[in-house]
Amino acid sequence: MVKRKRLSPRQRLFSVLIHLQLLLVVFIVLVPVLWIVSSSLSTTSALSDLTLIPKKITLNNYIELFTKTNFKLWYMNTLIVALLTMVFTALVNIFTAFIFARYSFKGRKPLLMFVMLFQMFPSFLGLTALYVICLNFNLLNNIYTLVIIYVAGSIPGNIFLARGYLLNLPRTLDEAAYIDGATKWQVFIHVILPLATPIIAFIAMNAFIGPWLDYILPRMLLSANEKNTVALGLYRFVDNLSADYNVPRFAAASLIIAVPIALFQMIFQRFLVTGVTAGANKGE
Numbered sequence: 001m002v003k004r005k006r007l008s009p010r011q012r013l014f015s016v017l018i019h020l021q022l023l024l025v026v027f028i029v030l031v032p033v034l035w036i037v038s039s040s041l042s043t044t045s046a047l048s049d050l051t052l053i054p055k056k057i058t059l060n061n062y063i064e065l066f067t068k069t070n071f072k073l074w075y076m077n078t079l080i081v082a083l084l085t086m087v088f089t090a091l092v093n094i095f096t097a098f099i100f101a102r103y104s105f106k107g108r109k110p111l112l113m114f115v116m117l118f119q120m121f122p123s124f125l126g127l128t129a130l131y132v133i134c135l136n137f138n139l140l141n142n143i144y145t146l147v148i149i150y151v152a153g154s155i156p157g158n159i160f161l162a163r164g165y166l167l168n169l170p171r172t173l174d175e176a177a178y179i180d181g182a183t184k185w186q187v188f189i190h191v192i193l194p195l196a197t198p199i200i201a202f203i204a205m206n207a208f209i210g211p212w213l214d215y216i217l218p219r220m221l222l223s224a225n226e227k228n229t230v231a232l233g234l235y236r237f238v239d240n241l242s243a244d245y246n247v248p249r250f251a252a253a254s255l256i257i258a259v260p261i262a263l264f265q266m267i268f269q270r271f272l273v274t275g276v277t278a279g280a281n282k283g284e
Contacts, residue, residue, distance in 0.1 A: 040248055215232060
């Protein structure tokens with residue numbers, strides 16, 4: 001039998017403190033979630049009557065959310081915007097980063113500095129300009145306008161992130177593929193993309209979460225009720241405490257909104273690993 005190493009008093013105290021900290025963090029995270037779940041299943045709509053454990057459980061709040069409001073339409077609008085933004089953001093940024101990481105061309109450094117300069121300014125500084133542009137080109141109340149803006153706005157930060165990752169991939173892999181007769185496009189598809197899966201997954205996940213939770217940009221560009229996103233729709237849903245507003249229904253909507261984010265976190269989690277290129281270039 002393997003003898004367990006006895007811990008010193010200091011180590012035991014340190015272990016106890018770590019476990020207490022973890023329990024505290026779990027408590028802080030789980031209690032609000034449990035309260036939201038409990039509220040969504042509650043039969044009372046008064047905030048003061050809600051408890052952590054509901055006296056009576058019902059699913060009417062979920063049913064009424066889809067039957068008495070436009071939540072389903074808001075949900076689909078947001079899902080379309082988030083999915084399109086995720087796909088195009090990942091494609092545009094990884095392809096652009098590949099060019100900056102693997103090729104030297106005239107004006108490359110000034111262009112990188114120009115992109116870096118855009119990172120220094122908060123994105124909300126351009127909201128007024130975006131509104132005027134969309135107004136002049138008749139792009140207001142169009143959910144696809146949001147996709148264009150989200151994708152364009154993701155370029156400065158994600159290019160440097162993806163470029164830094166690609167710079168760590170051995171260039172000898174590209175050279176070996178070129179020797180075997182591969183074209184530049186084939187190198188990108190068959191060599192770079194498989195190795196860059198972790199950074200692509202990270203960019204895609206952030207690109208999905210951003211539009212899914214954003215309120216400011218849809219609030220500025222969308223005014224028609226049928227074009228609302230979930231964040232904008234829920235705000236207008238509770239605006240001025242309208243007759244349709246009640247806490248359990250809002251809690252039910254919050255849980256449904258969290259489902260896609262949780263699913264994408266679980267799907268992409270297996271790609272977010274380190275050492276994906278370990279051993280790919282053993283002879284170097």
